[in-house]
Amino acid sequence: MNSQGDWNTCPLPLGINGETLLLAHGEGARATRRLIRELLVQPLSNEFLAPLDDAAVLPDPGRPIVLSTDSYVVSPLFFPGGDIGRLAVHGTINDLAVCGAEPLYLSMAIIAEEGLAIDTLRRVVESVRDAARDCGVWIVTGDTKVVPRGAADGVFLNTTGLGRLRPGVRLGAERVQPGDRILVSGTIGDHGLAILAARERFDLGEALVSDTAPLHRLVARLLDSGADVKFLRDPTRGGVSAACHELSEATGHAIRLDESSTPVSEAVRGACELLGLDPFYVANEGKLLAVVAEPDVDRALEALRSEAIGRNAAAIGQVIADPGPLVLVRGQLGFDRILDEPTGAPLPRIC
Amino acid sequence: MKFVDEYRDPELAHRLLGELARVATRPWSIMEVCGGQTHTLLRHGIDQLVKPLVKLVHGPGCPVCVTPLELIDKALAIAQRPEVIFTSFGDMLRVPGSGDDLLRVRARGGDVRIVYSPLDAVTIAAENPARQVVFFAVGFETTAPATALAVAEAARRRLTNFSMLVSHVLVPPAIEAILASPTNRIQGFLAAGHVCTVVGFEDYFRLAERYRVPIVVTGFEPVDLLEGILMVVRQLETGRCDVENQYARSVKREGNTRAQAIVHEVYEVCDRPWRGIGILPRSGLRLRSAYHAYDAERRFAVESIRPIEPAECRSGEVLQGLIAPDECPEFGRRCTPDRPLGAPMVSSEGACAAYYRYGRAQAAKPVGLVPT
Numbered sequence: 001m002n003s004q005g006d007w008n009t010c011p012l013p014l015g016i017n018g019e020t021l022l023l024a025h026g027e028g029a030r031a032t033r034r035l036i037r038e039l040l041v042q043p044l045s046n047e048f049l050a051p052l053d054d055a056a057v058l059p060d061p062g063r064p065i066v067l068s069t070d071s072y073v074v075s076p077l078f079f080p081g082g083d084i085g086r087l088a089v090h091g092t093i094n095d096l097a098v099c100g101a102e103p104l105y106l107s108m109a110i111i112a113e114e115g116l117a118i119d120t121l122r123r124v125v126e127s128v129r130d131a132a133r134d135c136g137v138w139i140v141t142g143d144t145k146v147v148p149r150g151a152a153d154g155v156f157l158n159t160t161g162l163g164r165l166r167p168g169v170r171l172g173a174e175r176v177q178p179g180d181r182i183l184v185s186g187t188i189g190d191h192g193l194a195i196l197a198a199r200e201r202f203d204l205g206e207a208l209v210s211d212t213a214p215l216h217r218l219v220a221r222l223l224d225s226g227a228d229v230k231f232l233r234d235p236t237r238g239g240v241s242a243a244c245h246e247l248s249e250a251t252g253h254a255i256r257l258d259e260s261s262t263p264v265s266e267a268v269r270g271a272c273e274l275l276g277l278d279p280f281y282v283a284n285e286g287k288l289l290a291v292v293a294e295p296d297v298d299r300a301l302e303a304l305r306s307e308a309i310g311r312n313a314a315a316i317g318q319v320i321a322d323p324g325p326l327v328l329v330r331g332q333l334g335f336d337r338i339l340d341e342p343t344g345a346p347l348p349r350i351c
Numbered sequence: 352m353k354f355v356d357e358y359r360d361p362e363l364a365h366r367l368l369g370e371l372a373r374v375a376t377r378p379w380s381i382m383e384v385c386g387g388q389t390h391t392l393l394r395h396g397i398d399q400l401v402k403p404l405v406k407l408v409h410g411p412g413c414p415v416c417v418t419p420l421e422l423i424d425k426a427l428a429i430a431q432r433p434e435v436i437f438t439s440f441g442d443m444l445r446v447p448g449s450g451d452d453l454l455r456v457r458a459r460g461g462d463v464r465i466v467y468s469p470l471d472a473v474t475i476a477a478e479n480p481a482r483q484v485v486f487f488a489v490g491f492e493t494t495a496p497a498t499a500l501a502v503a504e505a506a507r508r509r510l511t512n513f514s515m516l517v518s519h520v521l522v523p524p525a526i527e528a529i530l531a532s533p534t535n536r537i538q539g540f541l542a543a544g545h546v547c548t549v550v551g552f553e554d555y556f557r558l559a560e561r562y563r564v565p566i567v568v569t570g571f572e573p574v575d576l577l578e579g580i581l582m583v584v585r586q587l588e589t590g591r592c593d594v595e596n597q598y599a600r601s602v603k604r605e606g607n608t609r610a611q612a613i614v615h616e617v618y619e620v621c622d623r624p625w626r627g628i629g630i631l632p633r634s635g636l637r638l639r640s641a642y643h644a645y646d647a648e649r650r651f652a653v654e655s656i657r658p659i660e661p662a663e664c665r666s667g668e669v670l671q672g673l674i675a676p677d678e679c680p681e682f683g684r685r686c687t688p689d690r691p692l693g694a695p696m697v698s699s700e701g702a703c704a705a706y707y708r709y710g711r712a713q714a715a716k717p718v719g720l721v722p723t
């Protein structure tokens with residue numbers, strides 16, 4: 001991989017500051033070239049991106065290639081703990097990581113709304129640059145479109161990630177058996193509540209912060225620990241509930257989560273109580289859900305806790321044979337309830 | 352979390368359950384009035400833990416559920432207007448009107464926004480002088496002070512672009528309607544602690560005496576509910592019918608007099624239709640004539656909208672405790688949280704949604720999982 005010193009870390013040139021994005025910026029004319037050069041190529045520059053061809057030519061990674069794509073349409077663009085740029089880098093890297101891949105390259109497509117302050121776009125690109133650098137991946141190709149006002153909400157990003165499969169990885173729902181344990185790498189619900197509070201302007205204090213973070217190093221630590229890891233997911237939309245439903249359906253087994261063992265920050269618990277939401281349904285952007293063979297739980301937890309973003313890792317549940325595909329939660333009083341599949345985004349209640 | 356965890360203490364909960372088993376000599380039917388209580392009972396499985404000593408019957412205390420279809424349709428008509436910013440508590444957005452809901456109106460371009468406090472809607476009005484900002488004021492005595500305050504605040508700031516679609520309802524008339532019904536089978540009540548925090552519990556003494564029924568003002572955490580149930584059962588077993596206050600850490604007999612004053616200043620008591628139940632006399636609040644300028648029904652001339660309730664939804668019977676949600680033939684089949692026939696399947700406080708979500712009817716195949 002290229003050394004990180006190749007990145008251009010200087011602030012962006014000021015030539016197009018203070019301007020507003022126009023349709024002309026996306027129509028392939030001079031304005032487009034200038035926008036791409038000043039806003040994208042300079043900050044993101046690297047040996048693969050530099051030639052500005054229609055496609056990037058990349059070296060053979062030597063192992064099976066893993067490819068993943070995701071689009072990012074978050075509102076607001078900037079929120080406590082992150083922004084759409086970091087999310088677009090972390091989200092796609094995390095999709096690669098939970099498939100057992102080392103992320104190498106990203107493509108980035110920008111769909112921007114006419115009238116957006118170019119400064120805002122610049123901040124987003126800087127954020128993409130910083131996040132990619134921190135993750136050790138390169139943005140190697142991209143695209144920019146400007147759409148009429150109202151046809152997008154500020155900026156939409158799409159990133160496609162390319163990685164190589166780690167040697168010896170055997171992950172898949174088919175390996176999951178009754179008795180296996182469910183681990184989570186930290187507190188749940190942080191991202192979803194931070195976004196909800198920021199978007200709806202709920203004043204719930206400053207402790208609600210998105211957990212957006214790259215998971216590939218955490219996954220590497222876990223896989224290298226020697227623990228028998230069978231299945232990995234990043235529980236994003238629909239939260240831990242959606243990820244467990246997916247697993248339960250794929251395996252045909254039930255999953256029982258333990259409410260008291262599940263880490264939830266005081267801020268998220270408080271906000272959930274207030275808004276009538278259940279943290280199991282709330283989105284995460286920097287959490288790993290892992291299914292591990294029962295005897296290896298301690299080893300896996302130790303590996304997760306050795307990384308800063310995994311310090312609150314906990315075993316929160318178990319795969320059970322009966323009663324078929326179903327997700328249960330053992331509540332604080334020791335009684336099981338069914339965790340239904342999420343239906344749409346959680347809505348705050350009245351009182 | 353402080354003030355929460357101590358009321359979810361499993362040891363204490365099991366002690367109360369043991370005490371209940373010791374005290375109860377026969378099965379009793381007790382209604383929890385408030386949807387928030389229904390939610391806690393099902394979430395923690397308390398309805399199952401107290402069986403067969405106590406049969407919990409779910410009451411009409413879900414504000415989303417009892418808001419009449421007519422008001423939902425009026426909300427939809429107003430929210431569609433291009434000049435309107437329609438603001439609402441979150442869980443009203445999915446409630447089906449005659450053929451639509453607020454989420455769909457938003458998808459078609461309506462400016463529908465979730466607010467957490469009615470005062471946020473007033474702020475939005477102040478920030479958008481060229482738009483009409485409407486707040487959907489629903490709920491029981493608990494939310495009425497906040498919505499009253501919003502109107503008073505809009506008046507103080509002389510905002511001419513703020514109005515409210517009001518559908519407030521009152522708990523005691525609903526309890527009385529249930530008790531007065533010849534089909535009533537409820538032997539004791541858990542009154543809603545939050546409602547009583549605002550209005551106190553003076554009104555309940557007359558009900559307890561007239562209908563010979565114990566009423567215990569009860570909180571919302573598992574330990575609160577178990578203690579409330581135990582207090583009702585103790586009364587039933589000894590033949591008493593008093594009003595008692597389990598939720599003394601929040602509720603005073605006279606309630607919150609400042610909150611009552613602002614409600615009285617802005618609203619007056621009126622007859623009000625309850626979804627699925629019908630018109631209950633003196634069971635709602637409407638804006639006093641001094642505040643008619645803030646009445647969205649008048650401002651947008653939607654008073655003539657009069658829809659007809661779909662026949663297949665039996666939410667009226669559910670809300671009166673006459674049938675359990677899973678006794679409705681459409682439960683989990685044609686009616687699910689994804690495609691609700693009636694409001695109780697929508698709100699997190701709705702009895703049908705709580706049954707569905709927590710997989711009640713835990714028979715061989717949970718009804719909540721029947722594919723639709």
